[in-house]
Amino acid sequence: xxxxxGPADDPWIARWWPSLRDGEQAxxxxxxxxxxxxxxxxxxxxxxxxxxxxxxSSRRFTLTGYRSGRQVAPVFDGSCDITAxxxxxxxxxxxxxxxxxxxxxxxxxxxxxxxxxxxxxxxLESARGRADRRAAEPGGAGGVRxxxxxxxxxxxxxxxxxxxxxxxxxxxxxxxxxxxxGMRIHTxxxxxxxxxxxxxxxxxxxxxxxxxxxxxxxxxxxxxxxRYSPAAGKGPYEEVGPVFTHVDCPGGAAPDxxxxxxxxxxxxxxxxxxxxxxxxxxxxxxxxxxxxxxxxLNDPVVEAVQVRSLSHGCFLFAITRS
Ligand SMILES: [Zn+2]
Numbered sequence: 001x002x003x004x005x006g007p008a009d010d011p012w013i014a015r016w017w018p019s020l021r022d023g024e025q026a027x028x029x030x031x032x033x034x035x036x037x038x039x040x041x042x043x044x045x046x047x048x049x050x051x052x053x054x055x056x057s058s059r060r061f062t063l064t065g066y067r068s069g070r071q072v073a074p075v076f077d078g079s080c081d082i083t084a085x086x087x088x089x090x091x092x093x094x095x096x097x098x099x100x101x102x103x104x105x106x107x108x109x110x111x112x113x114x115x116x117x118x119x120x121x122x123x124l125e126s127a128r129g130r131a132d133r134r135a136a137e138p139g140g141a142g143g144v145r146x147x148x149x150x151x152x153x154x155x156x157x158x159x160x161x162x163x164x165x166x167x168x169x170x171x172x173x174x175x176x177x178x179x180x181x182g183m184r185i186h187t188x189x190x191x192x193x194x195x196x197x198x199x200x201x202x203x204x205x206x207x208x209x210x211x212x213x214x215x216x217x218x219x220x221x222x223x224x225x226x227r228y229s230p231a232a233g234k235g236p237y238e239e240v241g242p243v244f245t246h247v248d249c250p251g252g253a254a255p256d257x258x259x260x261x262x263x264x265x266x267x268x269x270x271x272x273x274x275x276x277x278x279x280x281x282x283x284x285x286x287x288x289x290x291x292x293x294x295x296x297l298n299d300p301v302v303e304a305v306q307v308r309s310l311s312h313g314c315f316l317f318a319i320t321r322s
Contacts, residue, residue, distance in 0.1 A: 188211035204222070212249040
């Protein structure tokens with residue numbers, strides 16, 4: 001996070017930290033705004049941000065470091081964690097936000113109606129309910145972005161709040177989880193890596209899409225990166241491209257269920273006939289995978305469907321009839 005000392009001619013500071021005086025320090029929130037907006041753009045329904053924060057009316061320099069749970073001077077040498085309060089109003093606007101609440105019950109800017117008061121837990125429940133109702137309105141899905149500030153006191157109920165958020169996440173995923181009747185998902189076995197002498201071992205590569213169990217990798221999970229040729233394309237349609245798998249896969253991919261963790265972005269679906277030739281290619285947005293797969297498999301000529309990333313074209317998994 002960039003830190004500036006006043007006077008500063010940064011446009012973000014001019015818009016969101018107008019109170020900065022000469023000689024004072026400020027944290028420029030533009031990269032955080034962009035990151036939040038990008039995260040929200042991938043969400044259908046509601047996005048709820050919870051952190052320590054401030055609004056334009058109460059900006060103050062909060063950059064600090066933590067080491068072993070103790071607050072220390074922030075030093076950018078990797079020796080401590082570095083954190084700063086979130087400029088929630090800036091984040092909310094960057095994501096097209098409709099609401100921003102403070103712990104004390106004020107709202108900024110207005111968007112979702114009604115006052116939010118009471119304990120942190122009640123506050124969270126209330127905010128969540130409003131977001132849900134708004135999302136349920138016609139045309140509301142995808143339009144609700146909620147940024148929230150200072151949700152609970154120290155000693156509040158973060159565990160319960162975390163459980164509520166986990167439930168929300170499951171709800172969001174349920175919207176994406178899709179079962180297409182008669183569909184079978186095909187993954188890439190980790191043993192496929194061994195047939196590529198050029199395979200690369202990575203001790204930790206968090207966030208990459210794993211083709212063995214169809215989820216994103218966690219930190220410190222050893223993975224293979226290797227060349228792989230999916231089965232469906234044959235002859236001139238045979239393609240080789242890079243894929244990741246676990247080195248030791250704990251399993252978990254359901255053969256009859258679309259893997260939601262790999263379907264929260266736009267994807268390209270390519271259908272192949274029995275001769276291994278491409279029949280069709282369609283661009284599918286999150287939420288539309290079940291009907292798209294169903295549509296392709298309803299064509300009797302289609303034998304298999306490949307799901308690929310839109311940006312890189314990389315193969316993710318294959319689908320056939322069961
Ligand atoms: Zn795996």
